Amino acid sequence: MFQFLGIPPQALFGQLLIGLINGSFYALLSLGLSVIFGLLNIINFAHGAQYMMGAFVAYFLLQYAGLGYWWALLLTPVLMAGLGMALERTTLKRLYHLDHLYGLLLTFGFALIIQGVFRHAFGSSGLPYPIPPELAGGRNLGFMFLPNYRAWVIVLSVGVCLVTWYVIERTKLGSYLRAATENPALVRAFGINVPRMITLTYGFGVGLAALAGVLAAPIYQVNPLMGADLIIVVFAVVVIGGMGSIMGSIVTGFALGVVEGLTKVFYPEASNTVIFVIMAIVLLIRPTGLFGRAS
Amino acid sequence: MRNPVVIAATALALLAGPAQAQISDGIVKIGVLNDQSSLYADLAGQGSVVAARMAVEDFGAAAKGLKVEIIFADHQNKADVGSQIARQWYDAEKVDMIMDVPNSGVALAVNQITRDKGKAFIVSSAASSDLTGKACSPNTVHWTYDTWALANGTGNAIVKTGGDSWFFITADYAFGHALERDTEAVVVKTGGKVLGKVRHPLNNQDFSSFLLQAQASKAKIIGLANAGGDTTNAIKQGAEFGIVKGGQNFAGLLVFLTDVHALGLDKAQGLIFTETFYWDLNERTRAFAKRFAERNRGIHPTMIHAGVYAGTLHYLKAVEALKGDDGAKVIAKMKEMPTDDPLFGKGTIRADGRKIHPAYLVEVKKPDESKYPWDYYKVRATIPAEQAFRPIDQGDCPLVKK
Numbered sequence: 004m005f006q007f008l009g010i011p012p013q014a015l016f017g018q019l020l021i022g023l024i025n026g027s028f029y030a031l032l033s034l035g036l037s038v039i040f041g042l043l044n045i046i047n048f049a050h051g052a053q054y055m056m057g058a059f060v061a062y063f064l065l066q067y068a069g070l071g072y073w074w075a076l077l078l079t080p081v082l083m084a085g086l087g088m089a090l091e092r093t094t095l096k097r098l099y100h101l102d103h104l105y106g107l108l109l110t111f112g113f114a115l116i117i118q119g120v121f122r123h124a125f126g127s128s129g130l131p132y133p134i135p136p137e138l139a140g141g142r143n144l145g146f147m148f149l150p151n152y153r154a155w156v157i158v159l160s161v162g163v164c165l166v167t168w169y170v171i172e173r174t175k176l177g178s179y180l181r182a183a184t185e186n187p188a189l190v191r192a193f194g195i196n197v198p199r200m201i202t203l204t205y206g207f208g209v210g211l212a213a214l215a216g217v218l219a220a221p222i223y224q225v226n227p228l229m230g231a232d233l234i235i236v237v238f239a240v241v242v243i244g245g246m247g248s249i250m251g252s253i254v255t256g257f258a259l260g261v262v263e264g265l266t267k268v269f270y271p272e273a274s275n276t277v278i279f280v281i282m283a284i285v286l287l288i289r290p291t292g293l294f295g296r297a298s
Numbered sequence: 299m300r301n302p303v304v305i306a307a308t309a310l311a312l313l314a315g316p317a318q319a320q321i322s323d324g325i326v327k328i329g330v331l332n333d334q335s336s337l338y339a340d341l342a343g344q345g346s347v348v349a350a351r352m353a354v355e356d357f358g359a360a361a362k363g364l365k366v367e368i369i370f371a372d373h374q375n376k377a378d379v380g381s382q383i384a385r386q387w388y389d390a391e392k393v394d395m396i397m398d399v400p401n402s403g404v405a406l407a408v409n410q411i412t413r414d415k416g417k418a419f420i421v422s423s424a425a426s427s428d429l430t431g432k433a434c435s436p437n438t439v440h441w442t443y444d445t446w447a448l449a450n451g452t453g454n455a456i457v458k459t460g461g462d463s464w465f466f467i468t469a470d471y472a473f474g475h476a477l478e479r480d481t482e483a484v485v486v487k488t489g490g491k492v493l494g495k496v497r498h499p500l501n502n503q504d505f506s507s508f509l510l511q512a513q514a515s516k517a518k519i520i521g522l523a524n525a526g527g528d529t530t531n532a533i534k535q536g537a538e539f540g541i542v543k544g545g546q547n548f549a550g551l552l553v554f555l556t557d558v559h560a561l562g563l564d565k566a567q568g569l570i571f572t573e574t575f576y577w578d579l580n581e582r583t584r585a586f587a588k589r590f591a592e593r594n595r596g597i598h599p600t601m602i603h604a605g606v607y608a609g610t611l612h613y614l615k616a617v618e619a620l621k622g623d624d625g626a627k628v629i630a631k632m633k634e635m636p637t638d639d640p641l642f643g644k645g646t647i648r649a650d651g652r653k654i655h656p657a658y659l660v661e662v663k664k665p666d667e668s669k670y671p672w673d674y675y676k677v678r679a680t681i682p683a684e685q686a687f688r689p690i691d692q693g694d695c696p697l698v699k700k
Contacts (some may be wrong), residue, residue: 014514021506126597127339128527128560134538141540147510150538222538223503224530224560228336232503267498267507272470274507275499 017147018264024153026260027160028215032233033240033252034164035211038171041247042184042204045095046103048110051234052117053209057083057216058225059121062132072135072221079217080210087209088202095205096198114230121227129224156218163214164253171249180204239282245295255293325365326623328354328610329393331383331408332423334372337501337527338400341554341600342423346370346398348593349603352586353610362618369393373404375500380404381411388415394623395420395613398606402426402473406433413437417625420613422605425525425552426476427688430652434695437625439632441653442605443574445477446688448551451572451657451681453484456519456549464549465517466495467508467532469524477523477551493517498528505532509539518546525552530561537565554600558674563665566674574657574686575601575641576675582640587672598672608639609653645683650695657686 032054039047047053060082061075070078090113098105134152141150171177183190183197191197216229223229244255259278266277273280285293330350332342347370359366369391373380380399387393388411396412399405400423412419413435420439421429427446429438464485468474474497482492494515496508509532512520520541522529529550536548550557553571577587577598586607590599599607616631617623629651637645637653645655660675668674690698 014511017510017514018507021504021510024506025504122335122339126556126595127336127343128341128530128556131534131560131562131565133564141538148513148540148544150540152538153506222535224527224534226527228527229503232501264507268511271496271498271508275502 012146014146014268018268019261020147020149021153021267022261022264023257024157024260025263026257027156028219028233028256029237029240029260030164030253030256031160031211031215031218032237033244033256034167034249035208035215036237036241037244037247037249037252038167038211039205039208040241041249042180043095043106043201044099044103044184045106045110045205047205047208048107048234049090049113049117050110050208050212050237051230052114053083053087053212053230054216054219054233055121055227055230056086056117057213058132058220058223058229059125059216059227060213061217061220062130062225065132072217075217075220076214080214083213083216084206084210088206090209091202091205096201114234118227118231125227127226127228129226129229132220132225134221152221156222159218160215163211167211168249168253236278239278241292243278243282243285243292245292248292248294248296251292251294326359326395326614326617327367327369327391327393328395328397328613329383329387329391330368330370330397330606331373331380331387331404332370332398332400333375334370336375338375338423338525340556340560340597341526342398342400342602342606344370345590345594345597345599345603346422346606348590349599349607350397350610352590352593353607354614357611357614359614364614364618366614373399373401375401375404377401377403377407381407384408384411385415388412388417394418394625395628397610398422398602399424400602401471402429402476403471405429406472409433409435409438412625415625418613418623418628419625420609422609423602425473427480427693428472428476430648430650431688431693431695434650434693434697436651436697437629438651439609439629439647439653440651441609442601443572443657444652444687445473445480447574447657447686448477448572449480449484450688451659451686452549452551452570453481454488455570455659455679457485457488457490461519461547461549462490463517464490464492464519464521465512465515466492466521466523467505467512468495468497469500469528470497471500473525474523478521481521481523481551498524500528502528503531505535506539508532509536509541513539513541513544513546519549520546521549521551523551526554526557527560529553530557533561533569534565554602555598555672555674556600558662559597559672563663563668563674566662567664569662570678571660572657572681573601573660573675574655575599575604576658576660576677577604578673578675579658579677586641591672604641608637608641611639612637612647648690650690650693650698652687652690652693654683654687656683657681 060079064070064075138152187197244251266274330347350368354366371383395418402424405424422442425445427444429440466478468478550571558566616628620631633647642655647653658677659679
């Protein structure tokens with residue numbers, strides 16, 4: 004049988020698909036980070052914690068309100084976006100005139116506190132969250148068994164990514180947003196409420212993180228540490244893609260998922276470092292990232 | 299361009315978490331060194347500190363005029379962090395005995411440091427059978443279980459019931475390697491064969507790639523040579539990929555009570571594995587579990603917690619008998635005295651540092667068989683103490699005269 008570097012093609016296709024699925028999470032999370040950085044100039048270190056909280060909100064909704072997965076998918080991003088906007092209004096907006104580092108330190112502090120509180124309350128083993136019955140099971144694609152839920156994850160995240168990109172890069176609203184980052188004073192002179200727009204943008208970014216959290220809940224354990232584990236990789240994705248580049252985040256997220264998936268076949272021991280190796284190389288060759296514009 | 303994210307990523311590496319308790323000049327000072335913040339924090343973590351404190355109270359140290367102090371720290375699953383804490387404890391903070399230490403990589407490092415400093419080390423969490431094999435030390439007792447015992451209990455039982463072809467998903471560090479090695483030996487010896495293996499980084503989130511490889515191998519049994527969050531994630535995602543429906547079965551080679559709790563019975567049911575302690579074994583273990591859970595956020599004791607309790611108790615008895623706390627002497631005394639505690643019953647400690655007690659082959663109950671909270675296991679078989687652990691002459695421990 005035909006083999007590629009000793010790996011049968013079936014296995015290879017399977018791993019590519021798996022890579023795409025993991026890439027979906029990278030893409031969703033790095034997209035949120037990029038939107039926030041691009042429009043607010045804040046490096047949102049609390050992103051991982053917000054992703055984790057998204058998963059927990061889904062768990063709480065199921066446990067205490069009896070609301071299942073589909074409600075969680077709808078309500079969680081909204082609730083978390085509200086929480087994010089409250090955070091932005093009360094704390095972050097005081098830092099816009101300062102260096103990036105202040106926003107970074109503040110959100111980093113939030114991340115530590117949130118993570119610590121959840122760990123104290125819920126331990127580190129995580130809580131179970133079932134796959135919704137509509138998406139249980141899977142289909143045999145011939146070269147691999149594809150769980151329906153994972154297929155859903157790809158479809159939804161590709162959809163969300165594309166819509167976000169379209170709204171920001173191709174619509175009038177998006178053009179206001181982009182203009183507001185370039186020159187807030189001028190945009191305000193046109194009668195547009197810039198602070199409110201920024202608040203909404205932060206809320207949207209947090210909502211994206213929470214959405215990823217809900218998507219992740221049935222796959223991974225709902226675990227206080229899930230964000231901390233993932234966010235480091237996601238930051239690497241953002242650096243590779245180019246800070247603040249929307250399309251860069253999406254494409255890089257999916258691509259790095261695939262690269263990581265392939266590493267798991269050829270040299271699994273390196274699978275959690277390969278992304279950082281790529282990050283180092285990209286930083287040496289193109290410090291602004293693959294899709295970044297030199298500033 | 300200045301790239302704050304890079305600075306940030308560096309800062310994030312420090313995120314893993316602090317937690318170091320403080321000091322005094324107590325006479326017998328016990329340092330519980332374990333994972334307080336990551337994937338092994340529920341199966342050991344604060345629970346081990348609670349168990350050690352309970353042992354000190356039950357021993358009646360205060361009434362006997364013995365001043366005992368318990369401190370703890372988080373080694374973050376890093377051998378360098380663990381070593382640094384161990385050195386600081388021994389050199390500057392007058393710690394006499396280090397307890398617990400999950401993560402065999404860290405435990406092997408602490409094992410050597412303890413020996414160099416002439417202190418005492420009681421292992422409850424770490425699993426590598428090398429701790430009483432080629433790395434055995436006159437300053438170390440390995441209390442609760444080891445990779446050989448797990449392999450022997452679980453491997454034997456599974457091969458005998460027809461699970462004769464295996465694929466290993468192994469955590470890529472000292473513990474996973476030892477568990478895989480010991481299990482493979484049992485599988486091959488009992489007539490089974492190993493079709494393949496894959497090694498994943500510690501604290502891995504997504505197992506789908508490895509599961510796919512395991513599925514492609516067509517092995518009847520997928521042996522999980524990992525622990526804690528890694529095991530629960532692999533089993534949970536295995537259900538998603540239809541591993542069990544496809545006719546393959548998981549062998550969780552090291553599963554703890556807290557892992558079953560985290561998975562939920564519907565995902566964990568039917569798993570067979572080896573434990574040396576279960577809280578619902580008898581009146582004494584139940585009484586302990588009740589007191590323990592009240593002090594540990596309702597979480598019932600794992601065998602690690604039981605080992606910390608029993609090990610601390612026996613250590614204090616030896617200190618009392620010896621009227622001193624010199625590391626090597628206390629360990630020698632511990633080996634000389636028979637052990638007796640409410641959790642493991644009567645037992646002994648061998649010359650190579652191996653504590654001997656029975657092991658239990660348990661099966662996780664179906665959801666409808668579970669009658670009350672934490673009612674998770676059926677004990678399928680009891681492996682007698684003398685068969686549960688590696689025979690003393692097979693471990694290549696230099697302390698054992700041949």
